[in-house]
Amino acid sequence: MARKTATMDPGSGAPAGTVPGLERLPAGPALFTGRRAELAALRAAAARPVSGRCPVLVLAGRPGSGRTALAARFARTVAADHPDGVLFARLSAPDGGRVPPGRAARLLLEQLDPQAAVPLPGAVEDGRDEPGCVALREALVGRRVLLVLDDVRDAGQVWPLLADEPGCLVLATTAGPLTGIEDIDPVILGGLDRQASGELLADLVGGTRISCDPVGGADLAEACAAGPAALRLMAGWLRGDPKIAVTDAARELNRVVGEENSAAAATAPEEETPRKRQQRPARKQPSDPSREPSPEPSRDSARDSVRDSVRKKEGEQAAEPVPEAAGDPSTWVKPGPEPAEPVPVPDNDPLLGAFTLVYRTLPPAQARMLRMLTLAPAQTADPRTASALVGCPAPEAAATLAALAERELLGEEAAAADGTPRYRVPGRLYPRLVRLREREDRPAETELARARLLERLVRLTESARALLDPAAGPAPEPLPAALRLRSAAHARGWLLGERELLLGAVADAIGQGDLDGSAGRLVTALLRTLPLTGEAAPADLYRLHELVLTVAERHGRPRRASAALLNLGDLQVGAGRWEQAAAHYRAALEHARTADDEPLCARALEAAAGCHRALGDSVRAADWYGRALGLRQSLGDHAAEARLLARVAEAHTAQRRFDEADREYRAALAVLRRLGDERGREAVGAALADLRERVDGGW
Structure with missing residues (x-):
């Protein structure tokens, strides 16, 4: 049935599309x-x-x-x-x-x-x-x-x-x-008021069907506690079977809610926690004859x-006194409680009863897709990711997603940059779907779905890199036509639009710890590809290197952990956070020593020395540069040796130890002369001449 377009409320017309961010x-x-x-x-x-x-x-x-x-x-x-x-x-x-x-x-x-x-x-x-x-x-x-x-x-x-x-x-x-x-x-x-509930049902189910049974429509709204989500689910259930009477829908929903209440009571422990007691529906005391028993929840119970x-x-x-200074940030917030726990949907809520009815009528392929979407990053998916989760072609996944949205089981998100539709599992249904997945899908199937998703994201990211930088290396095997990124502009838009979801997918996989291989390949692909967009945020790269560090430490790979810490330190340097950078470099040095990797040790020592130099601690800078110099000399790295000799000379100059600085500059010139580096000799020679001029001038 074609769905009608709702009439806007008075005064709620959408503004002109000139305001950025409405999308x-x-x-x-x-x-x-x-x-x-x-x-x-x-x-x-x-x-x-x-x-x-x-x-x-x-x-x-x-x-x-x-x-x-x-x-x-x-x-x-x-x-x-x-x-x-x-x-x-x-x-x-x-x-x-x-x-x-x-x-x-x-x-x-x-x-x-x-x-x-x-x-x-x-x-x-x-x-x-x-x-x-x-x-x-x-x-x-x-x-x-x-x-x-x-x-x-x-x-x-x-x-x-x-x-x-x-x-x-x-x-x-x-x-x-x-x-x-x-x-x-x-x-x-x-809940919605009586008129709005009737209008919503009439628009979703069909005006004739509701107008022919106004009592049934009112009963159904009452059974749903006039909740918009429950009403939409029941409307989707009715649309799926035109033969079901509206009155029968209300009766069936009450029956399912009653079954769930009985099941919950049978499995409940003798002693209830305060939270469970609050979630339990209120019951009439037997000693109060003035009240009628009413199993259906009130329309305004959630509001009350x-x-x-x-x-x-x-x-x-x-x-508590009201703060006087409105502009003082310290007065904006009172000392409050600890962060609240998420408010779940109680098992006896009509919303879950409506979901149960709809779910039971789903074809197996749609039900499986809905369960597997709980594995999608941020529970948001397009046909590309959905097809990977269930192992079907992308056009079939697109049709299934649209069918689930038609049944009010998925919410429609803003479309991707290329117009691809995107859907999201509503948070109100997520816990129930997770329980269904754990009960109906074998753990091996769930792990396979997660692995397929990660591999799909790796291939998409690598294909984006090949489009953005054709000289970066051989292109991966082409994806099917329905999944393919068509151009560099398409690849860039996909990367930027899906960046948060890609980062979330990596974080979820590494958090669970059972697919570190696939997650590591996705991290590597993102680190190579995101900078090619020209808008790679350092904060995103920082998150990725932190994930690399997590995996490296989990698997006891000190060399990889040291490299990740060096990259984190470099990002901190780029942000001007010298103390934090120095802490990362010192940690990198410890991992490099564990791996017995002298080049990594020298790199960490030199980077930490640079932080001390930027912080104005020339004594420690000279010490760390000197330690790095000893390692580079033992490795025979003459170019690095010359560079570090000049750095040590600069640190001595800052301490007014001019004789030591003169000696280190001359040693650097000797190394550069052997290397034949004329440009380096000119730079160091100029620094030495400046030092001698200042000393002669009484500086």
Whole structure:
């Protein structure tokens, strides 16, 4: 059935496409109904005058409440008020992993200005003083930017990103209240109202089918607790079988939810944790005859749950004084609790009951594809990666992805640079799909799917390198036509558009530790290829070399670990972080000694000496240069010997040890004369002449 186009809410027309960054927002559902009151509340909060830091708007709701879709909808309505751009970042992975604010800040910085120098990660990526957070706040001053932060876990992820710029606006979505940040009045999302639920079902299923059974439509909305995600899944189930009556759909959903409640009760331990007790549906006490038993959850139960949590937190903090200095960053955040755990979808939620119904009707190939997509980097896939995960041709994978999206089981992401559609496993379904994969797919099949994905990414990256630099070496075996990168421009766009996913794939593989060979080949391919784009961020290269170091240390390869540490130190030098670079070089020296690799030792000694020289410690610089010099002389590396003799002379000069400096310069000249290096002799001779002139002048 052809799906109808939803009517926009009044006042929510999309702004002109001149605001940069709108394409980064999640595409959202094609049909959007209701939420007029919530949109009005957000608009009113955004119009409230502020001073000091940028204002923060919060959308709070349980998984499946449509908070991300509403945030993207609202962002498009106010984007025209922020002409400097719209930035978007997810601060949680579907598996509940918490994205540190430093990593989010670097991603936002790249979106704000792709040409900007993004700082390298600090030792800890949390906190307001993290280099990426500092750079982002500085870059936002004087600009009018809208930052959309999706699926925030705790206030500690947000407050390091808040600039002292009231012209910016932050919109955060979360499963619960962000306790700690001042001046936040969250907009709480519960179920849709009766009219919006009916409109959504009519648009998705077909107006005639719903209008012929209005009672069944109301029953189905009630069974879904009027949750947008559950309604969409049930609509997809109904579209899949035109013979099913709407009333039967509501009855079937209640039956499945009841089965899951019984199964959960049968497997629950005798003693429940506080978290499980909170997730358990409220039950009527037998001694209260005034209440009717009602197994179906209320439409506003999610809204009431979040609102009660907010009120409780506000009551706990009511006695704390309100800061007076709005512009003082130390007053923006109260001491808050530890980072919150991810809010799961309870097993008795209608959302999972609806998913169970839809999943049972899927053809085996589609069900397997859906399970395997939980292995995709960031749970986001296009036909190239999906075909690798299940081992099918790319056109077949594209058709399967489209079919799953039609059943409301996948969310549509912004298309790739070449127009390739991209899809994402919703975080609300991820835990259930992982359990299904672990139960229905053998571990060997899962490992094979992961290995195929890594090898596919290696081949794509190597083919991109061959297109960007044909002289770099022989091109890999051509990929099938549907997967092939067609030109250098296509290869560059693919690399830059998929960079975060590629880095995530490597990090996931190395984190699990069972596919280090394939992951290592992908790291090598990325290190060779990303610089060819002209926009390789040092922070990305830093992450890759850290992964190389992890694998090398895991497998006891000190020579490779030393090389990775040297590369990390070089990146720190490029950022002007001399002390951090020196620490990396010293660690590289230890690994090189373990490997008994004298050239690596000399390289580490010379690099560390350069850091001491840059820090103004000429004594230690002379010592480390001298140690490197001894190694180079023993290796017979005369060019390096001459260079180090000149460096030692410079360090002696800085200590006003002019006789020693004169001697080292003359020794360097002698070596260069034997090598026949006239240019080097001229440079060292000029330095020696300058030294003698200064000494003669009484310097």
